[in-house]
Amino acid sequence: MSDTTPTPSPPPPPPIRFGILGCAYIARKLSRAITLSPTATIHAVGSRSLTKAKSFAAANSLPATTKLYDSYDGVLNDADVDAVYIPLPTSLHFRWAVSAARKRKHVLLEKPTAVSAGELDEIVRVCEECGVQFMDGTMWMHHPRTAVMAEFLSDSQRFGLLKSVQTCYSFAADDDFLENDIRVRPDLDALGALGDLGWYCIRACLFAANYELPKFVTALRNPVKNKAGVILSCGASLHWEDGAVGTFNCSFLSNLTMETSVLGTKGTLHVSDFVIPYKEKSTSFSTLSEGRFTDMDLEWNQEPSVHIVETDLPQEALMVKEFSSLVDGIKRRGLSPDKKWPILSRKTQLVIDAVVTSIDRGFEPVEVLWDR
Amino acid sequence: MSDTTPTPSPPPPPPIRFGILGCAYIARKLSRAITLSPTATIHAVGSRSLTKAKSFAAANSLPATTKLYDSYDGVLNDADVDAVYIPLPTSLHFRWAVSAARKRKHVLLEKPTAVSAGELDEIVRVCEECGVQFMDGTMWMHHPRTAVMAEFLSDSQRFGLLKSVQTCYSFAADDDFLENDIRVRPDLDALGALGDLGWYCIRACLFAANYELPKFVTALRNPVKNKAGVILSCGASLHWEDGAVGTFNCSFLSNLTMETSVLGTKGTLHVSDFVIPYKEKSTSFSTLSEGRFTDMDLEWNQEPSVHIVETDLPQEALMVKEFSSLVDGIKRRGLSPDKKWPILSRKTQLVIDAVVTSIDRGFEPVEVLWDR
Numbered sequence: 001m002s003d004t005t006p007t008p009s010p011p012p013p014p015p016i017r018f019g020i021l022g023c024a025y026i027a028r029k030l031s032r033a034i035t036l037s038p039t040a041t042i043h044a045v046g047s048r049s050l051t052k053a054k055s056f057a058a059a060n061s062l063p064a065t066t067k068l069y070d071s072y073d074g075v076l077n078d079a080d081v082d083a084v085y086i087p088l089p090t091s092l093h094f095r096w097a098v099s100a101a102r103k104r105k106h107v108l109l110e111k112p113t114a115v116s117a118g119e120l121d122e123i124v125r126v127c128e129e130c131g132v133q134f135m136d137g138t139m140w141m142h143h144p145r146t147a148v149m150a151e152f153l154s155d156s157q158r159f160g161l162l163k164s165v166q167t168c169y170s171f172a173a174d175d176d177f178l179e180n181d182i183r184v185r186p187d188l189d190a191l192g193a194l195g196d197l198g199w200y201c202i203r204a205c206l207f208a209a210n211y212e213l214p215k216f217v218t219a220l221r222n223p224v225k226n227k228a229g230v231i232l233s234c235g236a237s238l239h240w241e242d243g244a245v246g247t248f249n250c251s252f253l254s255n256l257t258m259e260t261s262v263l264g265t266k267g268t269l270h271v272s273d274f275v276i277p278y279k280e281k282s283t284s285f286s287t288l289s290e291g292r293f294t295d296m297d298l299e300w301n302q303e304p305s306v307h308i309v310e311t312d313l314p315q316e317a318l319m320v321k322e323f324s325s326l327v328d329g330i331k332r333r334g335l336s337p338d339k340k341w342p343i344l345s346r347k348t349q350l351v352i353d354a355v356v357t358s359i360d361r362g363f364e365p366v367e368v369l370w371d372r
Numbered sequence: 373m374s375d376t377t378p379t380p381s382p383p384p385p386p387p388i389r390f391g392i393l394g395c396a397y398i399a400r401k402l403s404r405a406i407t408l409s410p411t412a413t414i415h416a417v418g419s420r421s422l423t424k425a426k427s428f429a430a431a432n433s434l435p436a437t438t439k440l441y442d443s444y445d446g447v448l449n450d451a452d453v454d455a456v457y458i459p460l461p462t463s464l465h466f467r468w469a470v471s472a473a474r475k476r477k478h479v480l481l482e483k484p485t486a487v488s489a490g491e492l493d494e495i496v497r498v499c500e501e502c503g504v505q506f507m508d509g510t511m512w513m514h515h516p517r518t519a520v521m522a523e524f525l526s527d528s529q530r531f532g533l534l535k536s537v538q539t540c541y542s543f544a545a546d547d548d549f550l551e552n553d554i555r556v557r558p559d560l561d562a563l564g565a566l567g568d569l570g571w572y573c574i575r576a577c578l579f580a581a582n583y584e585l586p587k588f589v590t591a592l593r594n595p596v597k598n599k600a601g602v603i604l605s606c607g608a609s610l611h612w613e614d615g616a617v618g619t620f621n622c623s624f625l626s627n628l629t630m631e632t633s634v635l636g637t638k639g640t641l642h643v644s645d646f647v648i649p650y651k652e653k654s655t656s657f658s659t660l661s662e663g664r665f666t667d668m669d670l671e672w673n674q675e676p677s678v679h680i681v682e683t684d685l686p687q688e689a690l691m692v693k694e695f696s697s698l699v700d701g702i703k704r705r706g707l708s709p710d711k712k713w714p715i716l717s718r719k720t721q722l723v724i725d726a727v728v729t730s731i732d733r734g735f736e737p738v739e740v741l742w743d744r
Contacts, residue, residue, distance in 0.1 A: 025669075028668050029668045032668065032670075160627070163542070163625055163626035164542075164621050164623065164626060166538050166540055166621065166631070168536065170535070172638065172663075216593075218593060220590075220617060221611060222615065235619065237592050237593070237607070239593060239594055243594065245594070245621065247538070247592070247607065247619045247621065249536050253535055254535035254636060254637055255636060255638055255640045255660070255661065256660070256664060256672070257635050257640040259631075261540065261629065263542055263626040264626060265544055265625065265626055266544065266627055267627050268626075268629040270631065270644065272642065276665060276669060276672070278671060278675045279675075280670055280671055288627070288628070288629075291543070291544075292543075293648060296400050297401055298404075298648075299650060299651055299652055300628070300648070300651075303650045365593060
């Protein structure tokens with residue numbers, strides 16, 4: 001008689017314990033994501049004010065056991081914190097990401113990751129030196145839809161070779177935002193709409209190009225800046241070695257829109273909500289391959305195919321899950337930090353740098369070099 | 373006792389009699405459109421070869437009474453021809469449109485209307501001098517969907533002010549096209565993909581801007597040209613006085629795609645088949661106004677609204693109908709030619725000129741001036 005006793009599955013590893021630095025609006029979303037993720041838990045919240053930390057914990061129904069600190073250092077000095085999520089203004093990323101890494105905390109850093117690629121390089125260098133995982137907060141990377149779209153784009157029959165990608169991301173900021181928000185203040189988020197929204201457009205262009213860096217970038221003329229010189233609206237074209245072209249527009253000044261169209265030699269992909277899906281659990285994108293007109297160019301030979309991709313967990317919880325899994329590998333299985341994620345961050349930030357340089361140099365083309 | 377006898381409706385005016393110059397592929401579509409239009413009829417076809425004219429007439433089931441000529445002049449010299457449709461290669465437009473106008477034939481001219489705005493100006497000048505209607509063959513202008521989209525774009529509540537428009541039109545030409553087609557030959561269609569496809573993109577940008585000319589235009593770097601210097605793929609940005617920006621890509625080298633996204637301060641419009649609808653009789657576009665994220669930026673407050681617009685007649689038949697109605701007004705009701713249509717052609721052609729100049733001048737911005 002064979003042994004039919006089922007092997008008991010090993011108990012799940014204990015969750016990765018997160019500390020959150022600051023109580024930014026976006027921290028609410030990540031706090032929910034950490035709670036939803038089966039592999040993570042919120043261990044601590046630090047704010048410059050204990051009152052704010054307490055009201056954040058209450059508003060987000062964090063467990064009573066959550067450690068609340070009146071400083072970011074409090075979180076970093078907590079030996080039970082495995083990883084930190086840093087949603088602070090961009091100008092503070094360098095200081096706190098480096099401090100966290102030096103305390104051996106794994107770093108999940110909001111985008112834009114830094115005010116320049118040079119700063120990001122130093123953050124990543126310290127993370128590597130200290131053996132901690134680095135990942136930026138680009139949530140849509142982790143949506144299962146993104147993987148299905150990538151399959152289409154890598155299919156030589158359905159898509160072929162990339163020829164162009166057009167993308168935009170905008171929302172209509174209100175007067176209060178345009179006066180007071182962190183993202184329009186040169187001391188806090190000097191990259192403005194380029195860092196906040198253009199980040200995603202650039203990532204979409206890189207995604208379309210299988211993460212190959214463009215050879216050069218040219219900013220579109222006449223970006224809109226506020227009095228302090230922060231970009232409120234801008235665009236650029238990205239030019240790859242093989243002739244493929246990307247264009248993007250990002251803006252705080254027009255209605256909420258996030259379109260990406262990717263054109264290959266044989267197929268086209270379109271997605272209308274690539275950064276934050278219309279609905280959390282059910283998303284879609286459309287493709288069309290081998291498009292032709294019918295006889296006499298009266299109609300098309302087909303309409304786009306709509307692909308539905310569902311997910312139980314929202315993309316931000318999947319991001320936390322992926323990050324936690326990497327941290328778990330390092331912490332408990334002796335693995336090295338995954339280099340894919342800091343490389344994607346760096347490529348995005350290099351293109352942002354090139355756009356800024358192009359604007360500063362009167363819209364001249366600016367080379368994008370990995371080795372600078 | 374009141375007279376209840378219904379007033380008999382007047383008999384419909386006799387149809388406008390078209391002559392077609394040449395048997396180009398697109399002439400088949402227009403021949404069908406003229407036949408479908410209740411206000412037009414095909415009276416004559418001229419080709420450089422009578423055999424071609426005969427086989428065109430047979431292939432398109434033209435009535436046996438259709439006059440067939442072995443020259444374009446044959447059509448122009450036929451006193452019964454009211455109007456001509458000219459689908460000849462662009463380099464021949466000037467000669468034949470001017471000849472037609474001088475013979476008092478109304479002119480429906482394929483796009484691009486001329487190799488330069490200067491040439492178009494001379495065509496339009498002669499048409500005005502001779503009192504004939506001029507219209508270019510931009511069929512989508514005449515689809516009822518276009519009017520419904522224009523309503524949305526002019527709605528200060530649903531759309532607001534234009535901030536940006538992104539558009540592209542491409543199809544994947546085969547090797548034979550890229551070697552031999554009229555549209556890649558410098559002597560026949562020197563504007564290549566810019567004239568053939570960019571024309572529609574530029575018209576879409578002008579449409580989005582309520583036909584206001586941009587202040588300047590900058591070509592994107594590195595257009596693809598063939599050995600003879602004809603554009604196979606290119607793009608440009610259009611910049612309006614008020615800061616609005618348009619970008620377009622047009623190409624013979626990527627899969628059939630024609631997207632237009634128009635972003636205003638309050639609303640967004642997207643259409644995926646603006647030049648030739650997927651289906652002749654039922655079309656759609658989508659809009660979204662006052663887009664916001666829900667609490668914590670988890671989802672959107674709404675998904676785009678899809679608007680269906682149906683039409684009994686295809687857009688090219690509606691174009692013929694509109695053109696014929698204008699011709700009828702001139703011919704039978706003493707009206708003057710409508711200036712709207714040549715003005716739209718000229719604006720489109722002025723932007724094409726500026727793109728070409730920008731490419732020639734190393735991608736410098738080029739002013740677009742109505743008065744040159």
